[in-house]
Amino acid sequence: MAIKVYNTLTRKKEAFKPINLGRIGWYNCGPTVYNYIHIGNARNVVCFDIIRRYFEYSGYEVKFAQNYTDIDDKMINRARELGISVPELADKFIRQYEKDAAMLNVRLPTVSPRATYHIKQIIGQIKKIQEKGYAYETEDGVYFDVSKFRKYGKLSGQNIDELKKGARVDINEKKKDPLDFALWKKEKPNEPSWDSPWGKGRPGWHIECSAMNTTYLGDTFDIHSGGKDLIFPHHENEIAQAESATGKKYVKYWLHNAFLNINREKMSKSLGNFMTADEALKRFDPRAIRFFFLETHYRSEIDFSEENITTAKHSLERIDNFVFANKDAAENPKVRKIVDKYKKGFIKAMDDDFETPNAVAAIFEMIKEVNKIGTGKEAYDFLVEIDSVLGVLKKEEGKINEDIENLIEERENARKSRDFRKADNIRDELKSKGIILEDTDKGVRWKRV
Numbered sequence: 001m002a003i004k005v006y007n008t009l010t011r012k013k014e015a016f017k018p019i020n021l022g023r024i025g026w027y028n029c030g031p032t033v034y035n036y037i038h039i040g041n042a043r044n045v046v047c048f049d050i051i052r053r054y055f056e057y058s059g060y061e062v063k064f065a066q067n068y069t070d071i072d073d074k075m076i077n078r079a080r081e082l083g084i085s086v087p088e089l090a091d092k093f094i095r096q097y098e099k100d101a102a103m104l105n106v107r108l109p110t111v112s113p114r115a116t117y118h119i120k121q122i123i124g125q126i127k128k129i130q131e132k133g134y135a136y137e138t139e140d141g142v143y144f145d146v147s148k149f150r151k152y153g154k155l156s157g158q159n160i161d162e163l164k165k166g167a168r169v170d171i172n173e174k175k176k177d178p179l180d181f182a183l184w185k186k187e188k189p190n191e192p193s194w195d196s197p198w199g200k201g202r203p204g205w206h207i208e209c210s211a212m213n214t215t216y217l218g219d220t221f222d223i224h225s226g227g228k229d230l231i232f233p234h235h236e237n238e239i240a241q242a243e244s245a246t247g248k249k250y251v252k253y254w255l256h257n258a259f260l261n262i263n264r265e266k267m268s269k270s271l272g273n274f275m276t277a278d279e280a281l282k283r284f285d286p287r288a289i290r291f292f293f294l295e296t297h298y299r300s301e302i303d304f305s306e307e308n309i310t311t312a313k314h315s316l317e318r319i320d321n322f323v324f325a326n327k328d329a330a331e332n333p334k335v336r337k338i339v340d341k342y343k344k345g346f347i348k349a350m351d352d353d354f355e356t357p358n359a360v361a362a363i364f365e366m367i368k369e370v371n372k373i374g375t376g377k378e379a380y381d382f383l384v385e386i387d388s389v390l391g392v393l394k395k396e397e398g399k400i401n402e403d404i405e406n407l408i409e410e411r412e413n414a415r416k417s418r419d420f421r422k423a424d425n426i427r428d429e430l431k432s433k434g435i436i437l438e439d440t441d442k443g444v445r446w447k448r449v
């Protein structure tokens with residue numbers, strides 16, 4: 001069965017067929033690095049990390065590009081507030097983003113372009129757009145002429161007249177039309193600027209992405225993803241820019257994740273329920289947050305709450321205990337039969353537009369059935385295999401220090417001497433240090449909690 005993806009452009013599920021056999025070019029809109037990312041941004045990062053991993057699990061080679069927007073109005077204003085330069089601000093929050101992503105077990109992109117490192121490519125794309133008659137220059141910048149691009153609105157599914165009525169655009173008397181958007185902004189006092197054919201200035205937000213992704217992925221590539229809020233105007237504008245510049249189809253499949261609410265309300269600073277990823281990761285188990293995101297389909301809204309994260313943590317504990325019980329188990333033909341059944345269920349769910357809730361359900365059904373008959377190494381191997389997609393299992397326990405080793409050995413000696421009171425006391429002491437022991441027919445095993 002081929003992988004099916006829901007394409008925002010066509011509003012239907014389609015069989016995934018890459019442009020180049022076995023290879024995928026993919027661009028995900030990354031953060032504007034003026035502040036901490038919020039927990040909704042973290043959902044985007046985790047969702048598309050899991051989907052990327054599943055493509056790779058399915059045998060594809062994925063070139064995954066994710067940008068940093070390191071120059072725009074927000075960057076300039078925030079740098080002024082903090083009394084630092086825009087590059088210093090960008091460096092600070094790129095480091096923070098990478099720390100948050102690592103804690104959520106998100107793999108690094110293949111390439112992480114920064115807008116300010118690609119001014120030459122951005123200027124090159126603007127020149128092409130202007131040469132083909134899709135842009136015009138004013139005293140304050142260069143603008144894209146939306147009226148010239150007949151297919152404008154095809155991603156958001158609206159016509160130009162409807163967009164004019166409700167567009168979230170700035171009023172600017174210098175533009176021909178309210179929907180026209182800036183490709184290049186001419187220099188203002190005390191703002192970063194670069195030389196260009198239109199004088200010193202800086203790029204508009206939308207052109208940054210289309211210039212960077214075509215640089216690394218080509219004029220046409222397979223997947224472009226981002227949050228649902230980016231469909232209009234950002235992704236709509238990207239299509240207009242890129243296709244007017246190249247005359248080619250820009251992206252084959254558009255994937256968008258839905259919004260995250262907090263305690264059943266839209267996350268908003270004005271409501272006082274805004275939460276950064278950094279805050280969430282300090283407050284909750286990062287593995288539980290990642291697993292929580294898995295339990296809801298990426299195109300469905302999700303409600304972030306302490307109760308829901310606690311539930312996710314308990315679900316993970318069931319998996320952890322099962323992994324621990326089966327890690328050193330013998331092979332078991334009956335378990336292999338069960339695993340084969342639910343591996344098919346896992347793949348079927350993921351092939352259907354990455355239905356992670358059904359994939360997780362298959363895992364717990366497998367655990368339930370295996371527990372009825374005992375243990376089997378095959379069950380452990382299966383969970384390790386699919387964790388290359390899910391990324392939620394505990395890391396290898398690693399080494400324990402010499403004091404802990406001595407206590408475990410002392411307890412073993414106490415048990416052999418039938419001094420069970422001492423053995424129990426040592427077990428309790430180890431538990432207080434975060435070490436849980438399990439006595440098996442192959443000897444004592446330990447794990448951290």
